[in-house]
Amino acid sequence: MSTIPNKKPETGAFFPRDRDWHPPALALGYKTTILRSPQKALLSMDGTLSEITGPVFSQSMLGELDNDLIHNFAKPGESAIGERIIVHGRVMDERGRAMSGVLLEFWQANAGGRYRHKKESYLAPLDPNFGGCGRTITDEDGYYRFRTVKPGPYPWPNGVNDWRPAHIHFSVFGHGFAQRLITQMYFEGDPLIWKCPIVNTIADKRAVEQLIAPLDMANAIPMDARAYKFDIVLRGRRSTFFENRREGN
Numbered sequence: 001m002s003t004i005p006n007k008k009p010e011t012g013a014f015f016p017r018d019r020d021w022h023p024p025a026l027a028l029g030y031k032t033t034i035l036r037s038p039q040k041a042l043l044s045m046d047g048t049l050s051e052i053t054g055p056v057f058s059q060s061m062l063g064e065l066d067n068d069l070i071h072n073f074a075k076p077g078e079s080a081i082g083e084r085i086i087v088h089g090r091v092m093d094e095r096g097r098a099m100s101g102v103l104l105e106f107w108q109a110n111a112g113g114r115y116r117h118k119k120e121s122y123l124a125p126l127d128p129n130f131g132g133c134g135r136t137i138t139d140e141d142g143y144y145r146f147r148t149v150k151p152g153p154y155p156w157p158n159g160v161n162d163w164r165p166a167h168i169h170f171s172v173f174g175h176g177f178a179q180r181l182i183t184q185m186y187f188e189g190d191p192l193i194w195k196c197p198i199v200n201t202i203a204d205k206r207a208v209e210q211l212i213a214p215l216d217m218a219n220a221i222p223m224d225a226r227a228y229k230f231d232i233v234l235r236g237r238r239s240t241f242f243e244n245r246r247e248g249n
């Protein structure tokens with residue numbers, strides 16, 4: 001009998017999403033969900049190859065400054081205005097295993113809370129040296145890291161006087177399309193987090209706490225940047241690959 005392990009990648013279906021952990025599609029306190037949410041009951045369908053597989057990303061597709069928002073839009077010799085920070089962490093699946101080759105894209109307002117977007121209407125100024133988006137890919141141990149400036153809070157039209165806490169948007173591509181995660185990272189100690197109607201669509205306080213990155217001075221760079229740590233968990237595979245070996249080997 002062969003004792004060579006089967007090296008084929010896992011192709012099992014993913015764990016179902018926990019809909020009590022994620023926010024509901026319709027949340028009346030967050031007004032635009034009224035138009036965005038489905039009008040009919042959702043259907044449950046088995047995952048097929050198009051959901052359980054996805055594109056493969058390699059470090060070679062990245063530009064030199066893709067993970068440096070302080071410089072990736074700045075004129076030569078200049079840099080973005082704001083509090084210089086490092087955001088870093090680990091991407092893993094629900095079984096706690098590191099996920100390599102995961103594409104993370106991130107976008108954010110500038111230090112004054114203003115986006116570089118044609119529909120942006122907040123009066124805070126644009127920073128000519130800040131674009132507000134970047135990307136990186138996790139290494140073989142699932143780690144990622146990028147530099148940026150801390151985004152400012154901004155007001156938004158919802159209630160009479162609603163403000164978003166400082167946040168960074170993330171899009172995460174894992175190993176299958178069904179693992180795709182769009183989320184936001186918040187900053188430890190921000191009093192606006194618990195007042196935010198978008199944050200408050202999440203029912204479980206522990207789920208909100210997982211979106212708040214703690215200050216991580218151990219990974220700060222003295223006289224340069226503070227660090228925040230943000231780990232990300234994607235859906236895990238329901239089954240492991242079949243290993244063609246005897247028990248105990």
Ligand SMILES: [Fe+2]
Nearest residue numbers: 109164167169
């Ligand atoms: Fe935002």
